[in-house]
Amino acid sequence: MGCCDTKGLLSIKDAIQTMLADVSPIKISQNLPIETALGYVLAEDIRSPIDVPPFNNSAMDGYAVRRQDLAECDTLPLAGKAFAGQPFDGEWPEKTCVRIMTGAPVPSGCDAVIMQEKTESTADGIHFLTTKVKAQDNIRPQGDDLRQNEIVFPAGTRLTVRDLPLLASLGIRQVPVFRKPRVAIFSTGDELKPVGEPLKAGEIYDSNRYAIRPMLEKFGCEVIDLGIIPDDQTQLTETFEKAQSLADVVITSGGVSVGEADYTKNILESLGQINFWKIAIKPGKPFAFGKLNHSLFCGLPGNPVSAAVTLYVLVQPMLAKLAGHTQWQAPAQMQAVSKISFKKSPGRADYQRGIFSIENGQLVVDNAGNQSSGAFRAMSAANCFVVLEQERGSVEAGEMVTIEPFNPALY
Template structure:
């Protein structure tokens, strides 16, 4: 069995980033990866602007001085010209400073009897109350690098420099299969010995959240010839073949066996609980990942191994994860002989401290444990932990970045 980090590295090393790109509207680019560096074509802001409602003036200026109001500028107006001498210019938040002004005094810091003149109640220095030209980005400045995943903040930045379209990496195409004669689609009659296929919706949902083009090829029976035909056909059209089930050591676990015959298996066991029977390799030149069949194992190994693989395919950083939180356990825990990701939920103790409460039954077939939990805690192998001991906690919401 291989360690988790070694398996991740070995998997990533066999992946070649997608080189095809496409130009798409900015509003459709959420979750996509930039295919090239992006540079600002103009300064943002395009001129010095006021940080608040007040009066633009030429600094330095002394407290107690009186100034005449020479005009007014609103956000969206073109810059005016401040006359020389003891003048101020009425200005509002986001408006460009008039030529000749270099500071803004807040309207709360002046008094005015008739709106035509003001008395300053504080001294002003050059640059006070001003957002300088180019403070956000300068013309010619690189604002985002190739490989950046575009979320709301990045899209807002691109909009601020005037981008209407953006060049992004083509979405990874992933063929998914679930395997097993026992699987029945939800809504169909459940005959004796059958179970509803939950892994299919887990994979489809997770891949959708991660912005992947899904090639859904349904359920594979426990039959070597059918598995062989389906995998070979799928590998002709996708960037990754992904299966769940059929990679352990049972007589009906045929996926790993078939892939080893038509391609290569680089690894098939990970020093991990849940999720030891994980396989990866190639079908021809196309990467293959075979996830274990138990639904919790499918869920955990997807985010540990498939997610970074997808980022690598899209040209992003596969090791982008935020550092885990370090939080105390809410009960004693005796670890097994493998590192274990246990399902936990943050709960507030009477003392006000946030602690991690494990789900009562950590069986890898219980999807109720995943639905109940808000993350997983990593328990090192061969450790006995006491209530209050600190562990690494990985919240689920971080897994969709």
């Protein structure tokens, strides 16, 4: 396809901007226990209720000392012990040391901890192999990680597995979060059959929902799966009406091309409006976006790779805004040397499936296999998209290309 064949196609950037302009973040919030808050977006700033650590503590197993004592004598009698949860709270005589374990509070007056590897036990006490010690050596000061009332996570942060232990370490039991976006999905087409049923001539399995549903869940959405709907205008209309009554967004797979049995456009015109219909992206040109009376609408192409690519590239940022996920970032892109040639015609940005690696310190990328929009095997094998710019032509081996490693939505 050449440039002359892409007149009227919306660029990816303009398509995303148009979609974002029509989205208002969900403002309904609730308080959830942290054990059920994974994947939710914070509705308010989370501030630390305590200093972390809450007291000066030892970073090593060793001996708490006063540097002045050590400057006068390299062997100090043992005055006691300090363990995590069992601090030394007795009187600490001058020119003595305290055995201390990692995490234990340092005794009052201690200005250094010497690791046990730099000591040896003698009849006269603990002999220190070095007496040149820096102030606060091996001591974690109170509030070194977080200060009381410091913002830990700003509003708009989506909680990850890494975040929950931090909240627990602060004693935070519940967090205010926004309601997750509700997304209703269904596939359209007489040729589609559920997985597990025998196929008749001309039929194929509906594989798209097996990518769409988990991707949406990884985006942080609540998914309402309405199954497979045949190419029947009455059934499709009823399903659209049901979907928009249940969800913030309705996402279909198939039915957005120009075939005689593609009723989606007519239904949308009767139930809402279409903002745009075709995008300068490959695979995935027949992607539709619009509004129903009570929800947003995204129509994904029917080919499995096209559906996954458009959901990932175009719908993901829209859903992030809807969820109130202000900390969301587009997948990172970087430059790599192409190990092989990639076929491409100018006119559409091309998201080919690739496998990147590092060879001799250089980032390189190879073809993941068949690049047909109906062949999902290469998508399964890939770990990145090779993003070929809209007006770029074919790529020869050895040229630099832009790659976009998959983010967690595709793992």
